[in-house]
Amino acid sequence: xxxxxxxxxxxxxxxxxxxxxxxxxxxxxxxxxxxxxxxxxxxxxxxxxxxxxxxxxxxxxxxxxxxxxxxxxxxxxxxxxxxxxxxxxxxxxxxxxxxxxxxxxxxxxxxxxxxxxxxxxxxxxxxxxxxxxxxxxxxxxxxxxxxxxxxxxxxxxxxxxxxxxxx
Numbered sequence: 259x260x261x262x263x264x265x266x267x268x269x270x271x272x273x274x275x276x277x278x279x280x281x282x283x284x285x286x287x288x289x290x291x292x293x294x295x296x297x298x299x300x301x302x303x304x305x306x307x308x309x310x311x312x313x314x315x316x317x318x319x320x321x322x323x324x325x326x327x328x329x330x331x332x333x334x335x336x337x338x339x340x341x342x343x344x345x346x347x348x349x350x351x352x353x354x355x356x357x358x359x360x361x362x363x364x365x366x367x368x369x370x371x372x373x374x375x376x377x378x379x380x381x382x383x384x385x386x387x388x389x390x391x392x393x394x395x396x397x398x399x400x401x402x403x404x405x406x407x408x409x410x411x412x413x414x415x416x417x418x419x420x421x422x423x424x425x
Contacts, residue, residue: 270298281396282322287311287376296394305387305395311345312380319375323350323402329368329388336360336381345381349374371402 275292277283288311292298295305311317336344342361349356349364350373358364360381366372376383387398 281399282324282401284320286320287317296392301392305390307385309383311376314376314378317376321373323371323373324399325369325371326398327368328398330366331386332364333384334358334360334362345379346377347374348377
């Protein structure tokens with residue numbers, strides 16, 4: 259019976275939750291699904307959410323620049339019937355800003371300042387933090403001082419990088 263209970267604990271209950279519970283976040287576009295965190299997976303070793311976005315059109319950034327004390331990754335996925343294309347995001351890594359078209363994946367080492375926002379399209383965004391050791395997201399996140407959700411859209415400084423801008 260004890261083994262069965264342990265196996266039952268491996269099936270995590272996914273919930274919809276606003277990003278306002280996170281340090282340096284406002285409510286974001288679409289729905290945010292929490293797949294694994296310290297609440298539904300207390301002894302787990304990763305944090306994982308998926309945000310579903312529909313018809314984004316130059317959406318205001320809802321995440322202040324920040325960094326984590328653990329490695330993380332972003333994944334941008336569009337329409338499965340269009341080879342996962344259809345979602346465009348702006349991603350800041352350090353002092354550079356990139357346009358990322360889905361499908362796109364970004365590896366973010368611990369300590370790298372980053373932020374993102376959706377520019378256009380529909381699809382899904384996945385954020386994973388690794389080696390969390392059951393810690394809460396906010397305990398692994400450090401805000402960057404004086405960031406008021408500003409991004410390169412104000413200065414016009416973009417770096418084409420992760421993939422082509424054309425969709």
